[in-house]
């Protein structure tokens with residue numbers, strides 16, 4: 358795609374701001390998960406990180422070269438055509454809040470679609486990581502990122518989100534993705550307070566559980582509001598009882614960059630271990646909305 362000068366100007370500005378901000382967030386999160394780990398690791402970092410970084414590299418380059426220019430271009434088209442919010446005369450703070458809520462709801466709903474059979478072919482590459490830490494937040498198949506362009510770009514443009522808001526949200530989206538995938542043990546009282554608004558490491562850890570009911574929970578990216586509204590909020594599972602991954606993909610020997618890049622072409626496997634057993638968990642004590650250690 359050839360970018361118009363305006364698209365490339367906006368993206369150069371994005372690069373100048375987003376790169377240092379996201380680098381600082383990544384370092385802070387990494388220090389947090391090294392100093393105060395949340396869940397016990399099942400595999401050493403040295404085995405997983407090369408794989409996760411190997412998958413992340415093409416996805417990040419693809420995101421910068423396709424997803425971001427396409428989304429910015431679509432939002433600029435929407436501004437010229439005066440779609441959606443462009444037709445309303447809203448005060449600036451109301452307009453900005455509406456745009457940010459739309460962007461985060463689009464992220465939530467896209468994540469739910471990723472768990473439907475066709476898109477799960479791509480998204481399972483992210484979920485079959487056998488531990489979860491900062492590097493899991495970068496481990497996405499490039500096909501998943503390409504598939505998101507029509508939905509994330511299209512809905513955002515139709516609603517009339519401005520390109521500047523879109524790029525500002527993208528920085529928040531990436532920072533929150535790094536944070537909630539991290540293995541950083543925050544004090545439980547602090548994390549309970551944060552979950553009134555934001556997705557946190559314990560909350561998202563439950564989404565990466567091998568128990569199907571738990572994977573079908575906590576789809577939010579930045580705000581927890583959408584999971585509460587859609588009744589997909591489930592946080593009363595102790596972190597030390599979680600097994601991270603997908604039960605049909607327990608073999609670390611399959612966790613190679615070349616296998617994971619080919620995985621979308623392989624048939625879907627049932628939600629069960631290779632021996633046919635299905636991971637389950639007895640109902641947890643306490644309300645489903647009460648975050649536990």
Ligand SMILES: [Zn+2]
Nearest residue numbers: 468480484564
């Ligand atoms: Zn997911």
